[in-house]
Amino acid sequence: MRDPNFTGYAPNRVPGVTAEEVIEVFSRHVPCDGGGTLGHPLIWMRLEGEEITCPYCSRTFHLAPGAGDDGHH
Template sequence: MRDERQTGYAPKPVEGVTPVQRIEVTGRSVPCDGRIGMDGLGHPRVWLRIAEREVTCPYCSITYVLKDGAGDDDGHH
């Protein structure tokens, strides 16, 4: 689902339509273009910042989760 803190709304998940992808990452800044494991054109590349443990892309709803023990990079990634 989209992150309502970024977009002002969060649509209701639709089974078979809304991605349920959760991708583990090692850094707090992650790029997303919506093409991971999806057919289609994707979306413009955006950089997402993980403030706590995870962030959801406001375009495609893919969720990026910080791996345990990762992210102590103080924003330098």
């Protein structure tokens, strides 16, 4: 999905364009394969803020409150 507001390598969520699915995660390193056999290649994304959107499938991953203190690795 094309998005003019790229943040690093993944787009920001765009209302009306990006999928409504938001997945809560507990780490700043997030894997995404699109889910299922018709997904996409496995990629790893790094959350710099509170959320990131997969550039392949537009799933949005949101960091859970109090989570994500794994920056020491």
